[in-house]
Amino acid sequence: MEKAPLRPSILQKYGEARLPRYTSYPTAPHFSPEIGPAIYADWLASLPGDEPVSLYLHIPFCRAMCWYCGCHTTITVRDQPIVDYLGMLRAEIDTVAAKISHPLPVEKVHFGGGTPTIVEPADFIALVDLLRGRFDFTPGAELAVEIDPRTLTSEMAAALGSAGIRRASLGVQSFDPIVQKAVNRIQSEGQTFGTVQALRAHGVDRINFDLIYGLPHQTIRSCVETAVAAAAMRPDRLAVFGYAHVPSFKKHQRMIDETALPDGAARSEQALAIAETLVAAGYRQIGLDHFALPDDDLALAQAAGKLRRNFQGYTTDDCQTLIGFGASAIGRTAQGYVQNEVPLGRYAEHIGAGQLATTKGYLLTAEDRLRADIIERLMCDLQADVPAICIRHDFDPARLLDGNQKLDALVQDGVLDVAGGIVRLRGDHRFLVRAAAAAFDAYPGASPRVHGKAA
Structure with a gap:
């Protein structure tokens, strides 16, 4: 039976609210400068030597600005800023490694941005080699990279394969030329398919696509046509995000014509149409906004109740520790979260002085961990056994359930x-x-201008 779009009254009440994507809890607006380099150094020194970790490396450069972008990135047409940044990134890797008593086992590595493949092929291979020299990569370690198909060269595709990259996430967003023009990202189906073929030819055979709904001039028909074209290329996974229009936070979004943005009802219909199209094409719906082929690790993790959520969205990564490198990168240890300086100049000052680039973070409490577990299960499984989770955390579930006005309202409204x-x-x-x-977030209402609409 086909699902109906959300009722207008429900959309108006809940869909227009600006809420976090809950890729962490507490979310980044709650990070504090009280957590600085010294505290992070202690956290690094206390990492168990036999516990696998994940690595994230942020490359904050692109050749052109996509007006919908919500990432920390800088536009450059010159290569020198990128070369200089890579020097700082290598220095940070050395600094972090020096804080750890011996090389840690690594299971996941993700290169994000920006456009990580904007670097020269030889430089990318050298960066991966440095990581392998400072950490102990496990035999099954998965290396992944984000890619802009408009700028990927054949030389870089070959370099990715040589460096051991096995998963690539391609920005697609929309194949509608009218929408592409409105967001300053012209990218044909042929260009995208050519990139997929080149990657697969070099052993990068786990392909992810990113799609967006809620963009200017987007229609249900164009969303479906994009989803059909994307599915025909058989990526293993697709992430389908709702556009978050926050021009007060991301000033380049002011280039987007707000009058051309779809309203809440249209966004809901677009999301539903994309979901139905991808499911009909053989994909499993994962959590809120991901889709995966039935034999993909993400679908298998969901079926086994082992799906996780982190800063890359839905994931199979169950490492407790994530070490972030680069300007704006966020990391996580058992104790809490840390984030590097965002401005490149400030990041360079820290690294140039031989210091960690940490600018803020968050020390987790026992209740934070409990609420994080409940929120993660809701986001991953669309349900959560609150009493069972509370037992694991030695916490009274009545404190979360009884008198929870937000939860009661959602029940009364049939959500x-x-x-x-x-x-x-x-x-x-x-x-x-x-x-x-x-409804389980103890810190509601903080910095809503940085969050997108709930639906």
Whole structure:
């Protein structure tokens, strides 16, 4: 049976709210400068030597600005700023490695941006070699990279294969030329398919696509046509995000014509149409906004109840520690979160002085960990057994369930059900899972200008 779009009254009440994507809890607006380089150095020194970790490297450069972009990136037509930055990144890797008593085992590496493949092929290979020299990569370690198909060269595709990259995430967003012009990103289907073929030819055979709905001039028809074209290329996974229009936070978004943006009802219909198209093409719907082929690790993790969520979205990564490198990079240890300086100049000052680039972070409390577990299960499974999770954290579930006005309102509005302490989203309200997660957020309402709409 086909699902209906969200009721207008529900969309107006919940869909227009600006909520976090809950890729962490607490979210980044709550990070504090009280967590600085000295504290992070202690956290690094205390890392267990036999516990696998994940690495994230941020390359904050692009050749052109996509007006919808919400990432920390800088536009450059020259190569020298990139070369200089790579020097700082290598120095940071050495500095972090020196804080750790011996090389840590690594299971996941993700290169994000910006456009990580903007660097020269030889420089990229050298960067991966440095990581392999400073850390102990496990035999099954997965290396992944984000790619702009408009700028990937054949030499870089070959270098990715040589460096051991096995997963690539390609920005697609929309194949509608009218939408592409409106967001300053012209990218043909042929260009995208050529990139997929080149990557697969060099052993980068795990392909992810990113799509966006809610863009200017986007229609249900163009969303479906994009989804059909994308599915025909058979990526292993697709992430389908709702455009977050926050021009007060990302000033380049002011280039977008706000009058051409679809309203809440249209966004809901677009998201539903894309989901139905991808499911009909053989993909499994994962959590809020991901889709995966049935034999992909993400679909298998969901089926086994082992799906996780981190700063890259839905993931199979179950490492407790994430070490972030580069300007604006966020990391996580058992103790809490850390984030590097965002401005390149400030980042360079720290690294040039031989210091960690940490500018802020967050020390987790026992209750934070509990709420994070509940929110992660809701985001991943669309349900959470609150009493069972509370037992693991030695916490009284009544403190979270009784008198929870947000939760009660969601039940009364038919968005979710609560039975025996198990909170479960109703099937036709999947796109409001962030509203359900927010019912367990102890820090509501912080910096809503940086968040996108809930639906």
